Each structure stands twice: as structure tokens, then as C-alpha cells.
Amino acid sequence: MLNYSLNELSGLLKSRKISSVELTQSYLKRIDSLNPKINAYITVNPEASLKQAAEADIRLARGQIQPLTGIPIAQKDIFCAKGWKTTCGSKMLSNFVAPYDAHIIECFNNVGAIMLGRTNMDEFAMGSSNETSFFGPVHNPWDLSAVPGGSSGGSAAAVAARMAPAATGTDTGGSIRQPAALCGITGIKPTYGLVSRYGLVAYASSLDQAGPMGRTAEDCAILLNTMAGFDPRDSTSINRPSEDYVQSLSAPLQGLKIGLPKEYFTAGLSAEIAQSIEVACEVLRREGAEIQEISLPNSPVAIPAYYVLASAEASSNLERYDGVRYGYRAKKYKDLVDMYKKTRAQGFGPEVKRRIMIGTYVLSAGYYDAYYIKAQKLRRLIANDFSNAFDKVDVILGPTSPQPAFNLGERSNDPVSMYLSDIYTIAVNLAGLPGLSLPAGFSGNGRPIGMQLIGNYFDEARLLNIAHRYQQVTDWHQREPSL
Amino acid sequence: MSLTSNDVHKIAHLARIAVNNSPDDTEQDEISTWLAQLNNILGLIEQMQATETNDIEPMAHAHNLKLRLREDCITETDHREEFQAIAPEVEAGLYLVPKVIE
Numbered sequence: 001m002l003n004y005s006l007n008e009l010s011g012l013l014k015s016r017k018i019s020s021v022e023l024t025q026s027y028l029k030r031i032d033s034l035n036p037k038i039n040a041y042i043t044v045n046p047e048a049s050l051k052q053a054a055e056a057d058i059r060l061a062r063g064q065i066q067p068l069t070g071i072p073i074a075q076k077d078i079f080c081a082k083g084w085k086t087t088c089g090s091k092m093l094s095n096f097v098a099p100y101d102a103h104i105i106e107c108f109n110n111v112g113a114i115m116l117g118r119t120n121m122d123e124f125a126m127g128s129s130n131e132t133s134f135f136g137p138v139h140n141p142w143d144l145s146a147v148p149g150g151s152s153g154g155s156a157a158a159v160a161a162r163m164a165p166a167a168t169g170t171d172t173g174g175s176i177r178q179p180a181a182l183c184g185i186t187g188i189k190p191t192y193g194l195v196s197r198y199g200l201v202a203y204a205s206s207l208d209q210a211g212p213m214g215r216t217a218e219d220c221a222i223l224l225n226t227m228a229g230f231d232p233r234d235s236t237s238i239n240r241p242s243e244d245y246v247q248s249l250s251a252p253l254q255g256l257k258i259g260l261p262k263e264y265f266t267a268g269l270s271a272e273i274a275q276s277i278e279v280a281c282e283v284l285r286r287e288g289a290e291i292q293e294i295s296l297p298n299s300p301v302a303i304p305a306y307y308v309l310a311s312a313e314a315s316s317n318l319e320r321y322d323g324v325r326y327g328y329r330a331k332k333y334k335d336l337v338d339m340y341k342k343t344r345a346q347g348f349g350p351e352v353k354r355r356i357m358i359g360t361y362v363l364s365a366g367y368y369d370a371y372y373i374k375a376q377k378l379r380r381l382i383a384n385d386f387s388n389a390f391d392k393v394d395v396i397l398g399p400t401s402p403q404p405a406f407n408l409g410e411r412s413n414d415p416v417s418m419y420l421s422d423i424y425t426i427a428v429n430l431a432g433l434p435g436l437s438l439p440a441g442f443s444g445n446g447r448p449i450g451m452q453l454i455g456n457y458f459d460e461a462r463l464l465n466i467a468h469r470y471q472q473v474t475d476w477h478q479r480e481p482s483l
Numbered sequence: 484m485s486l487t488s489n490d491v492h493k494i495a496h497l498a499r500i501a502v503n504n505s506p507d508d509t510e511q512d513e514i515s516t517w518l519a520q521l522n523n524i525l526g527l528i529e530q531m532q533a534t535e536t537n538d539i540e541p542m543a544h545a546h547n548l549k550l551r552l553r554e555d556c557i558t559e560t561d562h563r564e565e566f567q568a569i570a571p572e573v574e575a576g577l578y579l580v581p582k583v584i585e
Contacts, residue, residue, distance in 0.1 A: 432545020
């Protein structure tokens with residue numbers, strides 16, 4: 001049962017061959033046995049999950065069936081869910097029980113999906129290895145000495161280890177795609193504005209976007225059908241007609257124009273990943289795609305521009321953690337300012353503090369133009385690069401991450417080397433485009449290799465279509481770690 | 484441009500982050516760690532300057548959005564009790580903080 005697709009699970013539930021309670025129990029049992037090794041979940045609450053499952057069984061008995069009714073889904077611990085601890089991987093929120101539901105939690109609740117648990121993540125989604133979590137690192141199911149990637153590392157590991165049929169993530173600079181690549185699963189960061197940010201704990205609001213993480217493109221399409229849609233409570237939510245991402249999954253790829261950015265295939269990229277993508281290109285050619293080289297000349301400045309903009313937004317967004325209204329408060333302090341300072345010094349981990357301080361600095365008087373405005377101008381140039389590329393090709397194909405999963409501890413003392421793990425994903429967030437990562441092979445030491453498809457604005461259906469066609473003729477996505 | 488220890492003190496103060504918190508770290512040690520790490524990150528950020536950006540319009544967002552207007556009507560109900568139930572310290576419906584006015 002643990003290897004069934006969402007569609008197969010829905011079929012079993014519909015025909016009453018299994019109940020939602022049984023399905024949820026089998027996943028809870030799997031979590032119980034594997035979580036001590038993998039640490040993919042921060043919180044599980046069997047009682048609450050099984051109560052939801054029993055309610056879903058009543059719906060199913062009445063024939064009120066939607067594609068996710070009765071199916072347990074793991075939720076990244078960044079989405080507020082009423083009555084559930086929502087920690088965002090931080091000591092600051094380690095006691096925070098959300099008083100309301102995020103938009104996407106409402107979406108899943110409305111169709112009768114089950115909250116299976118809350119997945120581990122880098123603190124406030126700041127990290128690329130899941131090592132900044134206050135609740136300890138997540139271990140990669142393919143090799144427990146390797147990182148799962150981050151920040152949605154718990155979600156990626158949970159799906160790879162069959163500790164959840166599917167999960168959600170958020171992606172500010174690569175946080176869905178990079179862990180999807182490192183754990184050998186499929187994940188899509190939608191176009192900025194497609195999925196509401198209401199109730200998503202904010203990191204960098206002009207870049208944050210929630211999206212699905214699953215074993216296959218088809219599973220991601222089913223999740224995205226539930227998650228996407230206009231929400232007036234998010235001022236950047238886009239009001240546009242809804243799409244069915246499942247319907248177009250099998251469309252032929254005949255005549256599809258794929259561009260390979262030459263800037264992505266340079267010395268920094270592992271030879272094994274470059275080779276996997278070459279092989280994948282052959283597969284896509286056989287499916288009818290035409291492949292050509294393109295250029296994204298401003299790629300090298302994406303990381304520096306991102307660390308100015310994301311840190312600036314983070315320093316402002318995280319001002320709210322002051323120990324007054326919710327979350328952690330220091331025990332001893334002299335006065336109000338001292339309470340703020342001690343609360344924040346004790347409540348935040350080092351990576352969060354680094355980004356807040358960088359953000360504070362780049363926004364401070366005298367430096368604003370040199371850093372913040374400069375970075376916003378580069379952001380425009382990066383978006384223009386993509387726009388020029390999409391005049392020539394339909395989609396862009398490249399690596400998701402420069403190397404397969406690295407070892408735990410390998411980069412945790414060197415922030416800059418950690419930042420470079422997102423070199424191929426960050427520009428997509430700056431431009432606000434959709435990006436999808438899917439499995440494309442394995443390294444010599446058995447760690448998954450991912451590749452990334454980048455689409456034009458709102459071209460999620462096409463990305464999922466290409467990934468699905470690829471997954472019909474390859475089996476990387478079906479490989480399972482031995483645990 | 485590199486930061487100095489004084490800059491780090493100033494930034495940490497502006498960001499309301501105490502810098503000598505950990506009991507086994509002396510304040511100076513913590514500052515020098517921050518100093519080295521922040522300067523490394525700023526070194527990375529400095530790479531931005533290599534690209535010419537004269538006459539480029541800064542980009543704040545992916546989409547050219549206009550802020551929406553909504554009907555002028557009540558959309559939120561009173562959640563004071565729920566919200567205060569998760570606060571560190573409250574009394575009589577008020578959030579408590581250390582005295583700020585002598």
C-alpha cells in the first residue's frame with residue numbers, strides 16, 4: 001500500500017477496499033518505526049489524524065469523493081493549522097499552537113484530506129540542508145549520513161521514505177526543488193501568486209511560494225489542483241481561471257522546444273549530473289522534443305541579489321518575534337529592549353540571526369541604494385533573461401542542484417558554501433516563474449540526481465506534462481531507498 | 484567594504500539581538516564569529532557590483548499588481564481570547580511587557 005500513487009489510493013478508498021482510518025494507521029505505523037532514524041516529522045498527532053480519517057470515511061460512505069478525500073498528507077511545519085503546533089523549525093515558535101488555518105490547510109480540509117503530521121524544516125525556511133532546524137537535522141532516506149536538502153527537507157524525506165503518500169513544501173530560493181532532487185522525488189514551485197500565502201509563516205514575502213511534493217508528476221498535479229486558486233486574504237494572490245493540471249498530463253511532446261542554459265553547464269556542475277541530463281535529453285528527444293542551447297547571462301548575480309532581497313525581507317518579517325504576543329519569551333531581562341534582545345538571541349538560531357543582521361545592514365541608512373535597489377535592478381535583469389529565453393523556447397531544462405546530497409555537517413560551518421547549493425534554483429524565485437524538479441538518475445554512491453524544468457508564468461500544466469511523459473518512459477521516480 | 488566589530492554591535496542592536504547570550508561564549512568571541520561570517524556573506528553580495536545597472540527599473544515583485552479594493556464591511560470577528568491564550572503574559576485582556584514609562 002505504501003507504494004501506491006494518490007490515484008490508486010483514491011481508487012481503493014472509493015471502492016471501499018480500504019478505509020481512510022486503515023490507510024492513515026499504516027502511515028502512522030511507518031512513521032513510528034522510521035522517524036527515530038530520519039527525523040522527518042516534528043509533530044505527529046495520531047488521535048487528531050485518525051479523527052479526521054474517521055470523518056473522511058463517513059464522506060466516502062456517502063459517496064462524497066474528491067481526489068484527495070481520505071488520503072493522509074504531510075504538511076510542512078510552516079503552514080498554520082488550527083490546534084496544531086506550528087513551529088517553523090524554530091525554538092521561537094516551539095510552543096506556538098496556531099489559532100487559525102492557512103489557506104492551503106483549508107483547501108486540504110475542504111476536500112477531506114488527512115493531516116498526517118508536521119514535517120521538519122530549516123528554521124524559518126532558511127537553509128539548504130535541514131540542519132538549521134531547532135528539532136535536529138533530517139537524514140536522507142537514501143543515505144542516513146547525507147542531508148535531505150532544505151528547507152523542505154522533512155517533506156522530501158517523508159515522501160522518499162514512504163512515510164507519507166505526498167507532502168507540501170514552500171520554496172523561497174529552491175526549498176521545494178532542491179530537497180526533491182536530493183531525495184529523489186518530484187516537487188513543483190508554482191508561479192508566484194498561484195497558491196495563497198495566507199497562513200504561511202513569512203520568510204521573504206516577494207519570493208515565498210507553496211507547492212506540492214510527491215513521488216510523481218501526476219501526484220503533484222493532483223495536489224496542485226487542490227492548492228492553487230485565488231484567495232483575497234493574500235494581496236499577491238492572482239485572480240485567474242482555475243486549471244485542471246491532471247487533464248493535460250499525457251499530452252504529446254511533439255515539437256516542444258526545450259532550452260539548455262549554457263551558464264548552468266559549467267565547471268561548478270558535477271559531471272554525473274551533467275551526464276544524467278544529457279541522457280534525459282535523449283529521452284525527451286525520442287518523445288518529440290527539440291533541444292537547443294540558450295543563454296541566461298545574468299545567472300551569476302542571482303545568488304548575491306537573492307541574499308540581499310531575501311535577507312532584507314526576512315529582517316522586516318521577523319521583527320514580529322518580540323516575545324509579546326506569541327512564541328518564546330526570555331526568562332530574565334532588565335527592561336523592554338533587553339527583553340526583545342534576549343528573546344531574539346535565545347529564540348533564533350545562528351542562520352536566522354545571520355540573515356536578519358545582513359538584512360538589517362543592507363536596509364540601513366546610507367546603504368539602501370548600494371544594496372537593496374541594486375539587487376532589485378539585478379532582479380529585473382534576471383527576469384528579462386528568462387523572458388528573452390521564452391521567446392525562443394517553451395521550457396528550460398537544467399540541473400536542480402550542482403551536486404547530489406552532501407554529508408551532514410559538511411557545509412554547516414560555512415554559510416557561503418551552503419548558499420551556493422541553490423545556484424540553479426534561486427533565479428526562478430527572483431523572476432517569480434514556476435520550476436519543477438524530478439528524478440533523473442543516481443550518483444555513483446547511490447544518491448539521487450534531480451533535474452529542473454523551468455516554465456513561463458503559469459505554465460505549471462506544461463511542466464507537469466513534460467515530467468509525466470518522462471516518468472512514463474523512465475523509472476527513476478519508482479526507485480525506493482532500502483530502510 | 485568590510486564590517487568592523489563596532490558595526491556588528493550596531494547591527495545587532497538595530498536588529499534587537501543580544502550578542503553575549505551564550506554562557507560559554509565571551510561577548511568578544513561571539514562578535515568575532517559574527518564579524519567573520521557576515522563579512523564572508525557581504526563578500527558574496529559584493530559580486531553584484533560587477534554588473535552594470537544604469538537605467539534599469541528596480542523590480543519589487545514578479546507581477547505588476549495593483550492593490551485590490553474590497554467592500555467596506557466587517558470581515559473579521561473577535562478572536563481576542565484565542566489570540567491571547569497563546570501569549571507569554573497577559574492580564575485583563577492586555578499584553579504585559581516590562582515597564583516602559585517611569
